[in-house]
Amino acid sequence: MMNTELELGLERRIGKRSAAVVEKHLGITTVGGLLNYFPRRYLSRGELTPISEVPLDEEVTLIARVISNSTRQMRARRGSLTDVVISDDAGGPHRPGHPGAGIPGTLKVSFFNGYRARAELQPGRRAMFSGKVTRYGGSLGLTNPDFLLLDEDPDTPGMDPEKLAAMPIPVYPATAKLTSWSIQKVISTLLDTVDLGALADPLPAAVSAREKFLPMPEAYRLIHAPQTPEDWRRARDRFRYQEALVLQSALARRRAQLAAEEATARRPVPDGLLAAFDRQLPFTLTAGQSAVGKTLAGELSQDGPMNRLLQGEVGSGKTIVALRAMLQVVDAGGQAALLAPTEVLAAQHFDSIRRTLGPLASDGLLGGLGDHTVQVSLLTGSMPTAARKQALLDAASGTAGIVIGTHALLSDNVSFYDLGLIVVDEQHRFGVEQRDALRGKASKPPHLLVMTATPIPRTVAMTVFGDLETSVLDELPAGRAPISTHVVGLAENPGWASRIWSRSREEIDAGHQVYVVCPKIGTDDDGDFSPGEAEPGPGDLEDDGAARELASVTGVVEHLREEPALAGIPLAPLHGRQDPTVKSGTMASFTANETKLLVSTTVIEVGVDVHNATLMVILDADRFGISQLHQLRGRVGRGGLPGTCLLVTALEPGHPSRRRLDAVAATTDGFELSQEDLKLRREGDILGSSQSGGRSTLKLLRVLEHEDIIARARQDAQEIVGRDPSLADHPVLAEAINDYLNPEKEAFLERG
Ligand code: ADP
Ligand code: MG
Secondary structure (H helix, E strand, C coil): CCCCHHHHHHHHHCCHHHHHHHHHHCCCHHHHHHCCCCCEEECCCCCCCCHCCCCCCEEEEEEEEEEEEEEEECCCCEEEEEEEEEECCCCCCCCCCCCCCCCCEEEEEEEEEEEHHHHCCCCEEEEEEEEEEEEEECEEEEECCEEEEECCCCCCCCCHHHHHCEEEEECCCCCCCCCCHHHHHHHHHHHHHCCCHHCCCCCHHHHHHHCCCCCCCHHHHHHHCCCCCCHHHHHHHHHHHHHHHHHHHHHHHHHHHHCCCCCCCCCCCCHHHHHHHHHHCCCCCCHHHHHHHHHHHHHCCCCCCCEEEEECCCEEEEEEEEHHHHHHHHHHHCCCEEEHHHHHHHHHHHHHHHHHHHHHCCCCCCCCCCCCCCEEEEECCCCCHHHHHHHHHHHHHHCEEEEEEEEHHHHHCCCCCCCCEEEECHHHHHHHHHHHHHHHHCCCCCCEEEHHHEHHHHHHHHHCCCCCEEEEEECCCCCCCEEEEEEEEEECCCCCHHHHHHHHHHHHHHCCCEEEECCCCCCCCCCCCCCCCCCHHHHHHHHHHHHHCCCHHHHHHHHHHCHHHHHCEEEEEEECCCHHHHHHHHHHHCCCCCCCEEEEEEHHCCCCCCCCCCCCCECCCCCCCCHHHHHHHHHCCCCCCCCEEEEEEEECCCCCHHHHHHHHHHCCCCHHHHHHHHHCCHHHCCCCCCHHHHCCCCCCCCCCCCHHHHHHHHHHHHHHHHHHHCCCCCCCHHHHHHHHHHHHHHHHHCCC
């Protein structure tokens, strides 16, 4: 331990009683824990807090002026009630959309038996209040808040009034029982008793010098007890960078460790399956596909494992790129596994890969006969036992060159003869743990290719997938027709409900096919939650849908069979709860253009590829997230025919959830949409444990806002780890990484 001071029990520095209070309310037990409990923001002592911007139903800290103070006896029970009206002096700037909009900048503060409030909160006084702001009818209120008179602050006797007014007040993430200023007080004691000068700095001196960062002891002092706004800004910049560097160093170290592992090189052979495949390809690869293909071919040929993320817009042709990599591995005598998030998608990949391979795919009966064929096997959880056993056998014996499957591939009874490459499709459904489980299926680490369904912003890629190298496919194959997307608002235009079906009929009469997507399977269930299928979208968090009956596959099918505009049209339901043979039968009939209209859940979200489909109708589209909608509409407009997507919603035009729909309708650029998605969602959802592999949430760093910092830190981390892979010469940084990766040790990281 380099920084033993940080590991020290808090009672040693702030006394037993304070330490007990801090542990009880904040869960912090060490000196380092409390030092690193940073203010969430700063109030300006000289300014009142705009009351209309204060969030409702959260613990808040605000500064206000007392306008009036009155006390009366309560009628129903003993005791008195003191009502204090406080104001921000502004009359409230009215932020549209905010719950406080339209309400003057005053708050009614009520105290039961509030003797101190009655005496101290006299009109004209300025005080800091801490509590939960709630709304009663048209006015905002605080009940029994804690307060601190500002003019009598004991910490600042005899200070120049102007300086005092400019002095920032730190606001800590407080709890109902422990106010921000109590936390400030304890930390101020801590700052006096800890030997900050003895702390070792995780930042390399060269980096600190380049960035002109404050020395660490001063930074700790100024982030907690700034004299000016400039003070805390400089301190915060330093710790923010430190956070980025620790995170990026952790990732760089994992990359280095993965790269140092030994893998089997799978070099291309001159006259193998891949060469034959390329000769029979009915189209030319896009420039991006060729470039990424070269990169993959090179990495597969080395004896360190490939660990690569392939990002690509919907329809950019990732599957061909992956298939070519798989063929190279098969040519070199290894096996490849393709992991898909749903059974429908696995079956779809199985069919389309065999179709694409054509004569190069053997069907198992002829397995192993010719040099220039490969057996492709499908392995899913719901397969009939005999077929499953055969697939397991083929994987274990090496008869199957390519094995396609779902989570079932992760189970213990699946083994491979010589697994050389794992391809994970649609990464957002698979966490780091699952990647590692699959890697464990090979005696030597296999090569790994991860494909994301939707593009993700660069900084998210650098953090969430920071242990993988990244490639991007940023162009669509030629002849891809544009998709036009429209929001169909039934609230303002009820008549459009039937217009949707006559529009569908027109499409079908023109020889094309239609997808209809619903958020639910049946009329009496809560949604389609079969594994890996419908994930609750942001809309599920809002209660507006609860009262409304959502479109369901079975309900809509019933309705459409009676719909005059669709009389005589073959239509079929598809959802995750159907028997697998029914599902594959339906998909086959839709692919063959016998079924004209498919009513389904999001099982068709990813990967399904029917070129003749030109119209997609998404019912109750507000129930889906941005990336889901973007994925869904990528299913139309594939065969050179222009595609149309209708986002149908019953929500009123101003409803916040309609912003998502408008965003999706406004652009088809997946990168732009994922930025928008990030802004509308809480960051924690993106860096949540399932995706980040159990890592704690970030404190000062925001992946969208701090792209520059993250990029610089990544560069620094790469250099540090490149020169010193085990971080033997950077023990303090190594220690900070360990603290970061073992967040249980510092439970407070989860809060805030
Ligand atoms: P995604 O990146 O969304 O997974 P797919 O791999 O499913 O996209 O490809 C979409 C469609 O484009 C498939 O039908 C595929 O055969 C076709 N495709 C892929 N590459 C090309 C290309 N270079 N030229 C023409 N069509 C292509
Ligand atoms: Mg795909």
